Amino acid sequence: MRLRPASVYRYLLLGIGVFLGVYMIYSIIGYDDGSHVPIRPQRHLYLTVSQDRIGSRFGNLAPKRILYWTTVFGSTVPHTMLSDCPGLTDRCVIDTNRHQLSSADAVVFHAADISKFPLPNTRKENQVFVFNSMETPDNSGRFAVPESFFNWTSTHLHSSDAIHKYGSFLISTQVAESRGFKVQSYYVQPKRFVKTKSGVFGLISNCHTTSKRELALQELGKHINVTIAGKCTSDERLKTICPPGVECLDIFEQYPFYIAIENTICNDYVTEKIWNRISVPSIPIVMKRRIYKNILPPNSFIAMDDYKNPTEMANHLRALESNLTAYSEYFNWRQKGTWTSAPWNSPGYRNGVCRVCELLWKTKDNGTESTKSYENIWKWFDDESQCEKDEFVRGWLSG
Numbered sequence: 001m002r003l004r005p006a007s008v009y010r011y012l013l014l015g016i017g018v019f020l021g022v023y024m025i026y027s028i029i030g031y032d033d034g035s036h037v038p039i040r041p042q043r044h045l046y047l048t049v050s051q052d053r054i055g056s057r058f059g060n061l062a063p064k065r066i067l068y069w070t071t072v073f074g075s076t077v078p079h080t081m082l083s084d085c086p087g088l089t090d091r092c093v094i095d096t097n098r099h100q101l102s103s104a105d106a107v108v109f110h111a112a113d114i115s116k117f118p119l120p121n122t123r124k125e126n127q128v129f130v131f132n133s134m135e136t137p138d139n140s141g142r143f144a145v146p147e148s149f150f151n152w153t154s155t156h157l158h159s160s161d162a163i164h165k166y167g168s169f170l171i172s173t174q175v176a177e178s179r180g181f182k183v184q185s186y187y188v189q190p191k192r193f194v195k196t197k198s199g200v201f202g203l204i205s206n207c208h209t210t211s212k213r214e215l216a217l218q219e220l221g222k223h224i225n226v227t228i229a230g231k232c233t234s235d236e237r238l239k240t241i242c243p244p245g246v247e248c249l250d251i252f253e254q255y256p257f258y259i260a261i262e263n264t265i266c267n268d269y270v271t272e273k274i275w276n277r278i279s280v281p282s283i284p285i286v287m288k289r290r291i292y293k294n295i296l297p298p299n300s301f302i303a304m305d306d307y308k309n310p311t312e313m314a315n316h317l318r319a320l321e322s323n324l325t326a327y328s329e330y331f332n333w334r335q336k337g338t339w340t341s342a343p344w345n346s347p348g349y350r351n352g353v354c355r356v357c358e359l360l361w362k363t364k365d366n367g368t369e370s371t372k373s374y375e376n377i378w379k380w381f382d383d384e385s386q387c388e389k390d391e392f393v394r395g396w397l398s399g
């Protein structure tokens, strides 16, 4: 076909116009100047660019940037961390490049690693510095930081701004249903409540604890069989009964009771000693009821401090051993299905960095953007943790 010169110009102009239009849109929303770490493929185009690039107009849509200033126990956190956060995977971005401080919405400092990196010497308005530790104060380094340095806390304590704990959130089935969660069953065959061994089993590798757990168990062992396996036993067979890194849940199951007492007794500090064995039909023994009563279902565990002394406790354990009905009552929460666990990182039960991400959006959405900081972070951590020394065991043994 023959084109007249006028229509060639028209098509040319149209072509240039379309190109310029597309380029303009692309440069606004699709361009990242390369100063940021690669971002995982995102679902929405508008979420792939950094806030400082697109400016305040689209700022509300850009993902929040969470910069890990430190390693976590020596390891650099993976950028894929947020893939563990259903519903938030494209709402935040994990960064580990300290040169990107100025574009971070939150800066996370893992307590035990703080001393390995110089602290940032600038901070932007609205940027939150997060104090992070899943461990107890004594296992978190206690490295000095300036006063009012941290804005948010992210620790095992429920009173943290963004809780970061081991294990799941056990909740009543009623609550789970009201939130539309899929209910997980913890039911076990009742025949598994009948045990082949007697007394208490413990797999222990810390032989000298601040709380003097070992003294309490030694005394208890005078009144009921207490079988200690692992590093702290002199019985060679029991020393190696469970290889390192293996759960050995079948051994725990053989005994009616097992020791779930933490190495350190602090508020809200509950570790794999409970969580890895939560499905085993054996009753966990802990030290202080107050620490567990808001974390585990009622009547699902035995606390030492429910009893005046080791004799009284041993009497109760032996009574349970010889009465299957009474013993089974400790498993009502699972047999009757009254308790379950919240799905991992589900809304309302988010943990760790997922909770930090959620919180970053919450403060923004609210619009009020209230500011806060912790004047003395270690004092806060100690006060809230209320870690125990050996007062309880000393009193119990002479009780």
Ligand SMILES: *[C@@H]1O[C@H](CO)[C@@H](O)[C@H](O)[C@H]1NC(C)=O
Pocket (backbone or CB within 6 Å): 197, 198, 199, 224, 225
């Ligand atoms: C303690 O365990 C041993 C060996 O399993 C058993 O023979 C004994 O009867 C148990 N003692 C008590 C008081 O249950």
Ligand SMILES: *[C@@H]1O[C@H](CO)[C@@H](O)[C@H](O)[C@H]1NC(C)=O
Pocket (backbone or CB within 6 Å): 323, 324, 325, 326
């Ligand atoms: C066994 O425990 C049940 C429930 O606690 C109790 O009602 C019953 O009297 C106990 N049986 C014996 C023989 O002690």
Ligand SMILES: *[C@@H]1O[C@H](CO)[C@@H](O)[C@H](O)[C@H]1NC(C)=O
Pocket (backbone or CB within 6 Å): 366, 368, 370
């Ligand atoms: C916003 O923050 C204020 C003050 O912290 C609080 O009282 C209010 O409930 C929040 N609103 C929403 C929608 O979260």
Ligand SMILES: *[C@@H]1O[C@H](CO)[C@@H](O)[C@H](O)[C@H]1NC(C)=O
Pocket (backbone or CB within 6 Å): 125, 126, 127, 128, 129, 148, 149, 150, 151, 370, 371, 372, 373
């Ligand atoms: C964070 O803490 C700093 C220092 O105490 C303070 O100036 C700033 O306002 C706080 N920011 C937020 C968002 O809480």
